[in-house]
Amino acid sequence: MPLVTPRARALALALSCLPLPAIAATPVETVVTDYEALSKQTSGDDGPGWPDVSKPAADARAKAYAALKARLDALPPSPTGGEEALTRRLLDWRLGIQIEGAHWDEDRIPFDNGDGFFNTANYAAATTVIRSEADAQAWIGRIRAFPAYYDQEIANMKRGIATGFVQPRPTAQSVAAILKIASDQPAEASPLLSPLKSLPSTIPADRQAALRAEALAAVKTTVKPAQTKMLAFFTDEYVPHARATLGASSLPDGRAYYAFTVRRSTTTDLTPDAIFALGEKEVALIHAEMEAQMRATGFTGTLPEFLVKLRTDRQFYAPDLETYIEKASEIGKRIDGLLPLWFGTLPRLPWTIRVKPPELEGSSGGYNLGDPAKGVAGAVVVGRSSFGDPLFGLPAWILHEGVPGHHLQIALGQERTDLPAFRRRDEPTAFVEGWALYSEQLGEEMGVYRTPYERFGRLSFDMWRACRLMMDVGIHWKGWSADQAMRCLQDNTALPDRVVKGETQRYIAWPAQALAYKVGELGLLAERKRTEQALGTRFDIRAFHDAVLDDGPMPLSILHDQMTRWIEAKGGEAR
Numbered sequence: 001m002p003l004v005t006p007r008a009r010a011l012a013l014a015l016s017c018l019p020l021p022a023i024a025a026t027p028v029e030t031v032v033t034d035y036e037a038l039s040k041q042t043s044g045d046d047g048p049g050w051p052d053v054s055k056p057a058a059d060a061r062a063k064a065y066a067a068l069k070a071r072l073d074a075l076p077p078s079p080t081g082g083e084e085a086l087t088r089r090l091l092d093w094r095l096g097i098q099i100e101g102a103h104w105d106e107d108r109i110p111f112d113n114g115d116g117f118f119n120t121a122n123y124a125a126a127t128t129v130i131r132s133e134a135d136a137q138a139w140i141g142r143i144r145a146f147p148a149y150y151d152q153e154i155a156n157m158k159r160g161i162a163t164g165f166v167q168p169r170p171t172a173q174s175v176a177a178i179l180k181i182a183s184d185q186p187a188e189a190s191p192l193l194s195p196l197k198s199l200p201s202t203i204p205a206d207r208q209a210a211l212r213a214e215a216l217a218a219v220k221t222t223v224k225p226a227q228t229k230m231l232a233f234f235t236d237e238y239v240p241h242a243r244a245t246l247g248a249s250s251l252p253d254g255r256a257y258y259a260f261t262v263r264r265s266t267t268t269d270l271t272p273d274a275i276f277a278l279g280e281k282e283v284a285l286i287h288a289e290m291e292a293q294m295r296a297t298g299f300t301g302t303l304p305e306f307l308v309k310l311r312t313d314r315q316f317y318a319p320d321l322e323t324y325i326e327k328a329s330e331i332g333k334r335i336d337g338l339l340p341l342w343f344g345t346l347p348r349l350p351w352t353i354r355v356k357p358p359e360l361e362g363s364s365g366g367y368n369l370g371d372p373a374k375g376v377a378g379a380v381v382v383g384r385s386s387f388g389d390p391l392f393g394l395p396a397w398i399l400h401e402g403v404p405g406h407h408l409q410i411a412l413g414q415e416r417t418d419l420p421a422f423r424r425r426d427e428p429t430a431f432v433e434g435w436a437l438y439s440e441q442l443g444e445e446m447g448v449y450r451t452p453y454e455r456f457g458r459l460s461f462d463m464w465r466a467c468r469l470m471m472d473v474g475i476h477w478k479g480w481s482a483d484q485a486m487r488c489l490q491d492n493t494a495l496p497d498r499v500v501k502g503e504t505q506r507y508i509a510w511p512a513q514a515l516a517y518k519v520g521e522l523g524l525l526a527e528r529k530r531t532e533q534a535l536g537t538r539f540d541i542r543a544f545h546d547a548v549l550d551d552g553p554m555p556l557s558i559l560h561d562q563m564t565r566w567i568e569a570k571g572g573e574a575r
Contacts (some may be wrong), residue, residue, distance in 0.1 A: 013292075028072070028078060028088050031072050032420045032422070033077075035091060035422060036359060036420065036421050038061065038065075039421075041317050045351070049118070049142060050120060050121070050142065050145060050146070050148075050149035050169040050518050051149070053107055053152045053153060054152045054155070055155070058105070058107055059103065061098075061102070062102035065095050066096045067081050067095065068095055069092065069095040072088065072091060072095070073092075075515075081278060081565055083190060086551060086558075086562070087419075087420055088422060088425065089558055090422075091420075091422065093555055093558065094422065094426060096490070097264055101260075101264065104260065106157055107156045108160030108163065108165040108166075109160055109165060109166065110153050110157065111509075112167075112486065112506065113170075113171045113174045113175070113176070113502075113505045113508070113509035113510075114173065114175075114502075114506070117149075117150075118175070118178060118230070119495045120149070121142075121191075122170070122190055122191045122192075122357070123368075124142070124249060125192050125195055126194070126357075126368065127368075127370075127371055127374060127376050128374075129195070129374045129376065130199060130200070132200065132202070133207060133309060136195075136196060136199065136211045136215075138210075138480070139195050139196070139471045140215050140218055141217060142185075143218040143223060144218050144222050146223050147223075147225070147229075148359070150226040150227075150230050151226075153230075154229075156510070157238055158237070159333055161237065161238065161241045164243070164251065164252050165251055165463060166238070166241060166242050167242055167243070168242060168243050168244070168246050168508055168509070169239065169244060170482075170505060170508070171242070171505065171508060171509040172234070172239045172242035172247060173239055174505065176234045176235055176238075176239055176555055179230055179234055180231055181358075183224075183227040183228050183230075183231045187219045187223070188216065192215075192219055192223060192225060193212070193219065194213060195442055200450060207262050229338065231496075241450060244473055245475060246476075246481070246482065247476040247478075247479055247480075249476055255446055257511075258270065258476045258477060258512065261460070261511045262512045262515060264512070265429050265430065265512040266429075266430050266433070266512075266515050266516055266519040267429075267430045267516075267517045267520075267555035267557065268430070268556060269558045270519065272473045272476075272477040273473070273477070274468055275469050275473055275519070276473040276474070276477070276478070278469055278519075278522075279466055279467070279469025279473070279518070280470060282522075283463065283466045283467060283470065283488070283492065286459055286462050286492075286572070287463070288455060290303065290459045290460070290463065290492075291303060293452045293455045293459060294306045296452035296455075297451075297453060298382075307493070307494055310390060311390075311494060311496060316390045316391055316392055316453070317387070317388065317389075317390060318387040318391060319387075320387055321355070321382070321384060323387065323389035324382070324389075324391070325355070325382065327391055327394055328353055328380070328382070328394050329353055331394055331398045332351075332403065333397065334406070334448070334539060335399065335402070335403050335443075336403060336448070339403060340403065341446075341542075342541060342545060343404065343542055343545050343546065344377045344542040344543060344545075345412065345549075345550070347407075347411030347412045347414075348372070348415060349370050349372050349377060349378060349407075349414065349415065350377050350378070351370070351378040351379065351380065351407040352377050352378070352379050352380070353379070353380050353382065353384075353402075354368070354379040354380070354382075355382055356381045356383050358384075362445075366401050367379070367381070367401045367402070367406035367407060369381070369406075369414070370414075378406075378407040378410065378411055380398065380402045380407070381448075385498075387498070388496060390496070392451070392453040392456065392494075393457040393458075393460065394456065394457075395448050395450075395454050395458070396440045396443065396457055396461045397461070399436075399442070399443040400436040400437065400439060400461070402438050404442065404545075405435065405439035405440070406432070406435075406436050408547055408549075409435050409436070409553070410432075412548075412550075413425075413553060419552055426552065426554075427487065427553060428554060429509050430516040430519055430520035430523065430555070431554055431556065431559065432516075434517065434518075434521045434522075434523055434524050434556075435520070435524060435553075436517075437465055437517050437520065438520075438521050438524040438525065440458055440462065441458070441525070447513045456494070457494065460493045461493075463492045463493050464489060464493050465514075465517040465521070466518055467488035467489050468507065468514040468515065468517065468518065469518055469519075470510070471485040471486075471504065471507055471514070472507045472512060472514045472515050473515075475508055476511050476512070477509055482508065483506070485504050485507065489503065489504070511555055519556075520556065523556040523559070523560075524548070527548070527560065529543060530563070530567075530575065531544055531563060531566075533575070534567045534572035534575065535570055536572075537569065538570060538571065538572070547561070547562075
């Protein structure tokens with residue numbers, strides 16, 4: 001029996017004009033409900049505090065995941081091709097990854113070079129909307145609970161120190177610098193106060209003032225001491241015990257751990273060596289395309305000379321951040337006007353461009369998802385130094401982070417309220433980042449790129465992702481130094497030096513995540529080619545894109561099977 005979704009129930013009610021009878025949940029629905037309840041506990045969304053990341057809680061979750069998977073495995077097979085079968089397969093994959101991940105106790109390293117536990121509260125503050133005094137009190141309660149969350153993270157990292165499961169010293173030092181900025185920030189400037197800046201008029205003015213004073217007092221008495229304590233721990237204990245080696249292979253049982261992160265990130269069974277070889281192949285192919293676009297600009301020198309020109313000629317750079325954002329906004333609005341030609345279904349949630357607050361400056365620029373329920377738009381976020389990036393790279397970047405990349409894909413998933421919540425918010429990296437990189441290439445067909453320089457900018461971005469396949473495996477599997485890894489980007493892309501250095505440190509701190517982009521893009525391109533060949537003149541690009549996105553993000557192997565069914569439903573013969 002297929003899953004009975006809210007959409008199906010509403011339709012049944014409209015047709016019958018009778019009161020909607022209670023419908024018993026199917027066994028699969030029951031497992032899904034229990035899984036989502038567990039996920040809610042993990043996120044901290046069901047209470048006044050933050051995620052419970054203590055070791056006992058993590059162990060309990062691991063046991064619960066194993067029990068849920070055993071229940072799911074014991075159920076009779078679901079009807080092939082139905083919504084229940086897809087939900088079941090996606091949940092089975094997700095549980096398998098979480099069970100295997102629990103074996104590695106990754107809570108021991110709760111951060112990379114610019115993001116992690118220290119931004120959890122900042123991200124929550126950025127998306128919290130207060131509509132009543134009860135909402136305000138709930139947020140103040142979360143502020144007061146802040147120290148307990150930091151204490152749990154310190155305990156996790158101490159366990160990492162004791163077991164040798166720690167980040168490299170450069171990564172630890174970069175995070176120590178971020179923690180110092182947060183510790184030195186006056187309480188009055190805390191981002192945790194931002195949800196209270198604009199309160200609804202239904203709250204009397206004197207109560208608004210009292211709530212703000214209460215929140216500020218909570219920051220002063222709880223948050224600031226916790227930040228000071230965390231900085232001292234990092235400076236005195238973590239940095240001195242950070243590892244001298246860079247690659248994940250140097251961790252305890254590190255080669256097996258890295259192989260797991262590769263499988264998780266790419267949602268494939270590709271080995272590190274196979275991915276490295278794929279990177280070498282892609283670098284060579286993109287290199288030839290870059291040479292062609294370089295010649296199209298009229299430049300007669302060598303590629304290295306052209307890269308120097310692109311990095312140093314001021315005509316390619318904005319004079320200030322305001323100009324950079326204006327250029328990005330024009331590109332984004334132009335793309336918005338093209339979307340109906342390429343997609344049959346578009347999200348209702350709008351998107352915008354936003355400057356990162358100072359406390360998040362060290363995190364990666366990109367996309368912050370919105371929240372239709374809270375009235376928060378999706379946002380492409382830029383750093384205060386982003387205007388130092390070349391303007392010819394902006395079209396590809398907006399296609400990736402905005403539309404039809406992250407915003408379109410994520411917002412469409414959020415709006416599928418008939419799907420289980422875990423499917424709407426899941427983020428298998430190869431699908432999410434692969435789609436965004438596919439969107440950069442789709443921009444060529446859409447007519448977004450207007451000059452050879454902008455096309456070269458896209459290819460530079462594509463080379464960036466191809467280099468990642470070699471750099472990440474090189475660092476974590478082959479023992480490369482940071483300088484060895486950086487050469488691929490320095491020699492083959494137009495990325496500024498500060499970006500090259502920052503990206504290299506990111507790959508060092510976040511094993512295998514960077515592999516998902518190119519692997520995912522190639523998987524999506526293969527699905528499109530297969531569909532075009534199977535359907536011939538019946539191929540409809542809008543219908544294809546809708547088919548890829550409609551069921552939410554998923555591992556590449558499951559997407560392949562879904563597209564096979566879609567091709568066959570359209571009368572084609574899938575191969």
